[in-house]
Amino acid sequence: MPTPLLPPPVRRLAAWCVVVLLVTGVLAVGVWLCIVFKTAVTPVLLALLGTALLGPMHRRLVRMGVQRSLSAALTCLTVLVVIGGAAYVVVHALIGTGGQIRDALKQAGRYLAGHFGPAGTSLEDLASNAKDLLGKFGGTAASGVITGISVVGEVLAMAVLALLLMFFFLRDSPRAAGALRSLAPRGAADVVEAVARRAFRAVAGFMRGTTFIALIDAVCITVGLLVLRVPGAVGLGALVFVGAYIPYLGAFISGAVAVLVAFAERGWFIGLWTVGVVLAVQVLEGHVLQPVIQSRTVQMHPAVVLLAITAGASVAGILGMLLSVPLTAAAFGVLSELRGRYAGAERPA
Secondary structure, X not given: OOOOOOOHHHHHHHHHHHHHHHHHXXXXXXXXXXXXXXXXXXXXXXXXXXXHHHHHHHHHXXXXXXXXHHHHHHHHHHHHHHHHHHHHHHHHHHHHHHHHHHHHHHHHHHHHHHHHOHHHHHHHXXXXXXXXXXXXXXXXXXXOOOOHHHHHHHHHHHHHHHHHHHHHHHHOHHHHHHHXXXXXXXXXXXXXXXXXXXXXXXXXXXHHHHHXXXXXXXXXXXXXXXXXXXXXXXXXXXXXXXXXXXXXXXXXXXXXXXXXXXXXXXXHHHXXXXXXXXXXXXXXXXXXXXXXXXXXXXXXXXXXXXXXXXHHHHHHHHXXXXXXXXXXXXXXXXHHHHHHHHHHHHOOO
């Protein structure tokens, strides 16, 4: 028998390297295809997130005797009314207090510039050019779009398509399992269905939990800022609600903005009280809300979440930051299901 050219450990390492390269190549091609066809992929992802969030409402209407198509239409109408109303409140609050917040940030920047030099100057420049910076930051998500009218048209088209897709996803949800089983390779239908259900449950739990936590955070911080008479309290609370959908990073940025506005407009005493309010809400979220509300969903380490947000921002800007964490939750759900199945199968009887 000829002697192997490489020892067994090296051969095993080479085999694992081949597997890693193949998986990485497949993932890279998948991400590239999503970027190329983002106009079609984004509405699908948004529709899936909406279906995961509002599926319980649709199922409850069906149990009450409402026909499935009508139930899906009512659910989509509810989404339209709620999101439209929330968007109006948020935009109105930010427009009404945006100048106040920007002036407060500039004042805070001038104060810091007098005590800390370049750091404060950078903050003042950031506040002065906030609109331009926001446009440049979000430009990644709108690459290839030339004019502002095109951006609005593309966003509206994707929103309408996402709403229509959500209607079909809700109405035809009982057929989803059958469709997956028909597309799965022979002998793998049970595994594909179980993995899909686990991923969907993870996304649904994440979306419902995050929305509830975002609402509680926004209400608590808004009430605290109103009590402390911080200018722009409603707008800052709206910023907290939106930022909560970007875990850790969003809460840090929105909380820092609230603290800077309080220091600039109300002085050190109220500023320190604002720091206490923000920290208290973050402690409440991290030690009470997150463990209790999201205890049944996939738990991800903060480092994994931050890496997912960074990767999402590099791929699709703000939209990528919003979508990266629920997609990562789905991936963790898939890995958990596969590990549970195959680890159990490998244990000796």
